[in-house]
Amino acid sequence: MTESAETTDGRFVPFARMNGLGNEIIVADLRGSKARIAADAARTLAAVDATRFDQIMAIHDPLTPGTDAYIRIINRDGSEAQACGNGTRCVVQALSAETGRHDFTFETRAGILSASERPDGLIAVDMGIPHFAWNEIPLAEEFRDTRAIELQIGPIDAPVLHSPSVASMGNPHAIFWVDRDVWDYELDRFGPILENHPIFPERANISIARVTGRDALTLRTWERGVGLTRACGSAACAAAISAARTRRTDRTVTVTVPGGDLLIEWRDDDHVMMTGPAEWEWSGRLDPATGVFERDGEPVPA
Ligand SMILES: N[C@H](CCC[C@H](N)C(=O)O)C(=O)O
Numbered sequence: 001m002t003e004s005a006e007t008t009d010g011r012f013v014p015f016a017r018m019n020g021l022g023n024e025i026i027v028a029d030l031r032g033s034k035a036r037i038a039a040d041a042a043r044t045l046a047a048v049d050a051t052r053f054d055q056i057m058a059i060h061d062p063l064t065p066g067t068d069a070y071i072r073i074i075n076r077d078g079s080e081a082q083a084c085g086n087g088t089r090c091v092v093q094a095l096s097a098e099t100g101r102h103d104f105t106f107e108t109r110a111g112i113l114s115a116s117e118r119p120d121g122l123i124a125v126d127m128g129i130p131h132f133a134w135n136e137i138p139l140a141e142e143f144r145d146t147r148a149i150e151l152q153i154g155p156i157d158a159p160v161l162h163s164p165s166v167a168s169m170g171n172p173h174a175i176f177w178v179d180r181d182v183w184d185y186e187l188d189r190f191g192p193i194l195e196n197h198p199i200f201p202e203r204a205n206i207s208i209a210r211v212t213g214r215d216a217l218t219l220r221t222w223e224r225g226v227g228l229t230r231a232c233g234s235a236a237c238a239a240a241i242s243a244a245r246t247r248r249t250d251r252t253v254t255v256t257v258p259g260g261d262l263l264i265e266w267r268d269d270d271h272v273m274m275t276g277p278a279e280w281e282w283s284g285r286l287d288p289a290t291g292v293f294e295r296d297g298e299p300v301p302a
Pocket residue numbers: 023054055075080081082083084085086087171172205223224225226231232233234235
């Protein structure tokens with residue numbers, strides 16, 4: 001994080017452009033400020049190449065004693081998400097660089113989670129416990145068994161994708177199982193239709209997954225409020241637990257996403273652990289009300 005916010009008129013807050021396996025993340029530091037990042041400001045930042053992002057992780061002062069920060073998660077379209085695994089790793093790396101600490105506890109809309117930077121630099125996040133009940137995901141109608149729900153796309157008699165597993169990792173996910181290469185499917189075409197399907201009253205993150213072994217799967221995700229991304233940590237968790245729940249894999253799985261590998265472990269205490277990298281790219285300052293920004297070392301815009 002940068003120290004330069006004080007040199008502005010107070011509107012600007014420090015941010016870092018980072019990524020988690022190619023999931024494009026802006027970590028914005030709003031601690032000590034009453035400001036929030038406006039949805040319009042987020043959309044403005046998303047429209048500029050340099051600051052195009054999948055999620056903004058807005059770090060706020062803690063609400064609950066014992067936590068290090070409250071994190072608001074903002075999607076590219078300005079909507080809010082409950083969970084973001086890759087972004088959480090970026091926050092850990094940023095705060096670890098700032099404080100020298102390695103263990104953190106955060107609060108998000110999905111609850112309280114802990115995360116640690118390991119000596120090898122990888123970051124492990126406790127993504128909490130999954131939820132499988134139809135009304136917790138949520139779905140618009142009752143399904144007793146969410147390991148495979150009735151939903152398909154493509155011709156009625158020869159659907160291209162069908163019978164997804166659905167799960168909540170704090171945010172809603174649908175996982176379509178496929179036998180062929182995950183790149184063979186037009187996720188850019190089906191993603192928007194499925195994300196906004198009436199069965200998902202809060203929309204959903206849509207993934208296609210191919211099981212490649214008892215401990216491995218490949219995954220592509222169309223993210224709610226974003227679109228195709230190179231990685232989605234909560235989707236990797238949702239896919240891994242759904243694979244284990246349907247006996248396709250064991251409970252520890254390497255999930256290969258377009259940006260690389262995430263290790264997911266569904267522990268016996270029901271918590272889902274996600275381990276992977278985070279990378280800093282550059283830092284700057286932004287105005288949370290407008291989305292006006294500048295890189296460190298450049299003059300502050302008027
Ligand atoms: N990229 C994130 C997921 C963001 C989820 C968001 N698109 C939503 O639920 O609205 C991750 O690594 O978990």
